Amino acid sequence: MANESHIRRVTLFALRLAPIAPIVLALWWLSMPAYAWLVGQVAGLLLKIAGGYPIEHVVVKAGGFLNTDTTLGFDLGGRTPATPVSWVVTNVAVYVALVLATRRITWKQRLRALAIGSAILAATHVTHIVVFFHFAKAIARDPQIPTAIAQIFITLPFLLWIVLAYLRTDAGPEGPSTRRP
Numbered sequence: 001m002a003n004e005s006h007i008r009r010v011t012l013f014a015l016r017l018a019p020i021a022p023i024v025l026a027l028w029w030l031s032m033p034a035y036a037w038l039v040g041q042v043a044g045l046l047l048k049i050a051g052g053y054p055i056e057h058v059v060v061k062a063g064g065f066l067n068t069d070t071t072l073g074f075d076l077g078g079r080t081p082a083t084p085v086s087w088v089v090t091n092v093a094v095y096v097a098l099v100l101a102t103r104r105i106t107w108k109q110r111l112r113a114l115a116i117g118s119a120i121l122a123a124t125h126v127t128h129i130v131v132f133f134h135f136a137k138a139i140a141r142d143p144q145i146p147t148a149i150a151q152i153f154i155t156l157p158f159l160l161w162i163v164l165a166y167l168r169t170d171a172g173p174e175g176p177s178t179r180r181p
Contacts, residue, residue: 017101021093024100028093029066029086036060036072036085039122043129044074051134072129081136088128088153092121095157099165113164120160124153 028035040058047053056075059082063069073082099113128149132139139146 013101013103016103017097020101021097024097025090025093026066028090028096029068032067032070032086032089033060033062035089035092036070039085039089039125039129040072040074043126043133046126046130047074047133051130053133074133081133083129083132085125085129087150089121089125091153091157092118095121095160098157098161102161102165105165110165113161117157117160117164121156124156128153 037058037060040060044055044058048055053074054076056077059073059075059080061071061073061082063071064086068086069084070086071082072085073080095117096114099110099117102110105113132146
């Protein structure tokens with residue numbers, strides 16, 4: 001009986017998530033060039049100050065369906081190394097969709113989870129860009145490292161959701177637990 005209840009709760013969560021996720025993804029991808037520019041500004045400043053790179057300005061090129069081929073680069077005075085950013089930053093949309101689909105948390109809790117989780121994800125995006133730019137040659141020689149880091153980026157929205165929207169509020173996909181301590 002309890003197993004049926006759990007299956008029902010998970011199914012209802014999936015049914016709420018299904019229409020929310022594509023809408024959030026589309027809106028996120030449409031705003032990706034602006035977000036890439038903002039993250040690029042912060043990463044560029046860190047690279048310029050801490051790494052001594054002669055970055056003149058951030059170069060964002062939107063491309064692909066819904067900007068999914070957007071690239072971020074840094075003008076180094078005639079040379080502009082660039083990298084695709086959509087595969088790195090799309091995890092924000094996944095996180096937002098998960099939090100929005102979670103029932104029985106107040107809007108205050110939801111907004112708090114969205115703010116904290118989004119800030120953490122943005123910090124990881126900046127860190128990712130700084131590290132990958134600084135170590136580009138080493139990464140080109142040993143591409144297994146980016147694959148491992150990509151796995152972290154894939155799971156991070158789910159971990160943040162569990163911690164910030166699920167555990168902190170005692171609410172799962174269907175809301176507060178009815179179990180007694």
